Amino acid sequence: MNEIDTLLDRFATLAGSPRNRRLADAPPRISFHIGLGRSVWKDIVGFSLIEYFGKPEVALAAQLRWKLFWHDNIPDDTVIEPTLGLDFGVALEPSLFGVGSHFSGDTDPMYAEPVIAGHADLARLKTPDFFSSGLMPKIHAMHKAMAELAGPVPVRFPGWARGPWSVACMLRGFNELYMDLSDDPQFVKDLLAFIVESRISWETQRCSFLGTDPRDQGKDWQYVVYRKISSGDQFNDEVDGNLFSPATYADFIFPAEKSLRDFYGSLRYYHSCGNMTPLLPTLRGLKPELMHISQATDVAVADSLFDQTTAFQCCMHPVDEVTAADEEKMRSAIRLRLDAMKTRKAEIWADALYQGGGDTLGKALDWLAAARETYRG
Secondary structure (H helix, E strand, O other): OOHHHHHHHHHOOHHHOHHHHHHHHOOOOEEEEEEEOHHHHHHHHHOOHHHHOOOHHHHHHHHHHHHHHHHHHOOOOOOOOOOEEOOOHHHHHHHOOOOOEEOOOOOOOEEOOOOOOOHHHHHHOOOOOOOOOOOHHHHHHHHHHHHHHHOOOOEEOOOOOEOHHHHHHHHHOHHHHHHHHHHOHHHHHHHHHHHHHHHHHHHHHHHHHHOOOOOOOOOEEEEOOOEEEEOOOEEOOOOOOOOOOHHHHHHHHHHHHHHHHHHHOOOOEEEOOOOOHHHHHHHHHHOOOEEEEOOOOOHHHHHHHOOOOOEEEEEOOOHHHHHOOOHHHHHHHHHHHHHHOOOOOEEEEEEEEOOOOHHHHHHHHHHHHHHHHHHHO
16 A cells, blocks of 8 residues: 555544544634645645645645644644645636746745736736636646545645735736726726636636536635635735725725625635725625634724624734744734634634744644633633
8 A cells, every 4th residue: 555545544534533523513612723834834744845736646645644744733723624625826816817827846836927017918818718728727637636546535626716906916916006096997997807707707617617506605625725715715915904095995896806706695705914904894795704804904893893793714923923922922912812802703823834844833833822721711
């Protein structure tokens, strides 16, 4: 029996493990989680990122090793399900429109230079094809090979994660797009509308291929190791209240996000690492089931605005509040979140941990211990 078969045999038993049964049967109101990136896992369980994104057997074995390690050695509140996945991080969506991809031995894939140098370039962009555009041929080939190797263990097919404004920044360029808001606002609206239409077209093809319904948000997939997301989720790290006004968000960005929510029938998760505080009065109209609250967003203000039906995913600053923090700093940061959410269901994460190896894991475990002790009082 080879290594993959040995790992798969054990991996398939995780669904019934005492850890997973406990978390599934009695999920806590406040849960604590650790999120390590592949750039950290490669040093903990040993694999090459270049090979991971090019060789199905490496991607499969690496995931099996890190999930089993996580299950056995990281006592957070994450259910380690016996499923596998495939994703190319932030590189997928821009690749669909012709943006190149950079692969590195140190980080996840990144996107290359924008393809919209001038406004006339928008008319030359084509609606992406689910099978032939960008990284899709590579994804289809790798997914098929991984599924064959995994046998009965499910390998989730990736989806479109990035929100409209995020993709627009990738296609046009961050600075250029912000200038366009004042220089040619109609171009910005046309670009966002094209991105929304493209995602809907691509998602329709994806659902036809998988035999699913875009409104079924229970069909989740794996994203950047520790995110379990649904097809309608929106990742918009470039949406930030420090960069534009609430009026700009309401006029340009929110309508595009709302169009996607209407297509999917709901919004399970909204993510931005920016300061969302001034934008929340409008954004709450999306009614996300799970709202990411970054360290830059005022959690108390967010708690006062959202219905209790929206759970929060509160995330620490990965350096200031985790890897470079002493115990008192960790406790203070955790207490800040707990005090703001007296009744709300919430996940509290030490995530976006993308640098280091064993040392980073050690600090994350210190944080987890401090979080549990602080919560117990």
